[in-house]
Structure formats: structure tokens, C-alpha cells
Amino acid sequence: MAQVNDIGIDLGTSQVLIYKKGRGIVLREPAVVAVDRDNNKILAVGSDAYRLIGRTPGNIQAVRPLRNGTILDFSLTQAMLHGFTRLAIGRHILARPRAVISVPTGVSETEKRAIISIMFDAGVRKTQLLDRPIAAALGIGLHFQEAYGNMIVDMGAGATDIAVLSMGDVVVASCVPLGGDAFDDAIIRYLRKKHNLLVGERTAENIKIDLGSAVQPAEPIEMEVTGRNLVSGLPKSQMISSLEIYEALHDTVGDLIEALEAVIERTPPQLTSDIFEEGIVLSGGAAQLSGLADAIYQVLDIPCGVADDPQTSIVMGCGQALEDTAAMREYLSDGRHHWSR
């Protein structure tokens, strides 16, 4: 039963998901590490890291080791990935499992090789890499093996991968450092400028999820937001409307649509017409911004839809590559060569 422990990993900038062969998704944890800044010791990873914050004395900080689609701190990424892998496969492994991992597009070749060695130390016999757009397409069930153009856009927290796939390969691709975090930052800037209200990243994220919209809301809703008055430094509450958050996000949404347009411009014409017909598929957590698919349709005149359960597309694609190794062989790489693009 050597294959029972095989795992598929989506190493995202905000979440890590692990799929176990024959079982489905077994781990879903925030990509966070708790570090004691007094001695740089790593205390916990994932949701345990969040639980530590504020409960333990000392200078403990929650750090996201990945940002903007790349690795910001390698040793923290190593600790986190090691911890999650051990959680998923257990300590007492009879046969060393195999892993398929999808890493952010901005990760360098050297870092990819380092990730494979981290996995080896965590007990994995063989690790193979799966390109993010291919993983997302597999997870969603796009038929990208045919001579037909498919456009897939995966929006994570730190970055968005845009790709045109055809005949089982990536034809055009681009990765822009623009995702859910950029929406949160836009909300922070807007509230600061318009209301002298300073809010943290997590508040901004909640506002985005509850009030955010990429298209002008027909019936605006309001919510009370608490932050700090920039002038007095005192706590301040303010009613904020979804119309204001639409305004706050407008330019960032525009930048994203421009990035999609740039990829379409680089796509061979015969594939472009397929995309105009079949549409664009969005996946990733940040694609859940209300009205995003409509906003894209309004500007580009291309039908656009969000995948079901968009935050799991990539890990499900890694899982599929595990379940059907023979058919998926051509998509997997061992990190020793650059196989696509």
C-alpha cells in the first residue's frame, strides 16, 4: 500500500491545502508562521500560529512567509511546509509517499529545487511540480487537451496567474503581483484618505468580503467600520457603504482587467476567437470578489465565470495528477529542467 500516503499540495500565499490520495482534501491552513522576534524562534505554523498571537507574552508575530506570489522568507517557508507535510502524512510512515506540489509562479528555479529537498526532509520520497494554471485547469475540469483555446485566471492573495491553454500546454501566460491583498490595500488607502480612518489588513479583508464589489452596486448596503482616527489617534467608528468600497476597488479592478487584455493581445488569433466564444474561467479565493466576472465582461465583452469552490481548484488539480499519474506525466516536472514557457 505504498501509494496511500501520496499527497498533493497547493502552496498558496495565503493558504496551504493538502490533498491525500484516495481521501480528498485533508488539510487547509493559513500560510502563517508565529515567530518570537526576541530570538527569531519559530513557535507554531498555520492556525496554531494565529492562536498563539496575543495569548503568549513576548514579542510574538504572525508572519506570512510568501508574498506577491514569491517566497519572502525561505526559512519560514521551510518550517511551514515541513510542518504541514508532517501533519498530512503523519510521523510513522511505512512507505515514503510521493507528492505533487503547485508553487507560486514567481518562485525561482533554485527555490523550487530547495522546496523539493524540504519535502524530502519531511519524509517525501519524490516530489513533482505542477504549473499553477495547469493545476487550476485540471481541478476545474477544463478540457484543455484539445486544439482549442481556454483562458484561466487564478487570483490568489498575492498574485494572479493568467494563462491561455491549448493542446494540454500553456500557450501564453503572465503572473501579475495583483490579487486579494491589492484589493485590501486599496480599501486601506481609501478609508485613510476619505475618512481619516486607519484600519488593519484583516479589517480591510472583512470589508472587502462583506461590502466589496467590482461593479457599481444597484442597492448599496452599509456597515459600521471601526479603526483609528489618524488625527487624534483614538478609536473611531464610521458607517461605510458598498458604493464607497466599489470606488475604492475601481482602479485595482481596472489594472487586473488590463493585465487580462495584455495576455489576450499576445494570444494567437485562432485561440482568441475560442476564448471570445467559450469565455474566461476565474479561480482562486480573490476571484470571489462580488461582481468581478461581470466587470470583466463589461470591459472585454468576453463571457466570464467563477469556478465552483474556487479556492480548492489548484489542490484538486494536484490531487488529480496524483490519482492519474500515467496520463498526467507530461505535466509534471522534477524541478531539474524548465519544461514549459
Ligand SMILES: Nc1ncnc2c1ncn2[C@@H]1O[C@H](COP(=O)(O)OP(=O)(O)O)[C@@H](O)[C@H]1O
Ligand atoms: N468571499 C470573498 N470575496 C472576496 N475575496 C475573498 C473572498 N474569500 C476569500 N477572498 C480572498 O481570497 C484571497 C485568498 O485566496 P487564495 O486562493 O486562498 O490565495 P493563495 O492562493 O494566494 O493562497 C485573499 O485575498 C482573500 O481575502
Ligand SMILES: [Mg+2]
Ligand atoms: Mg489559491
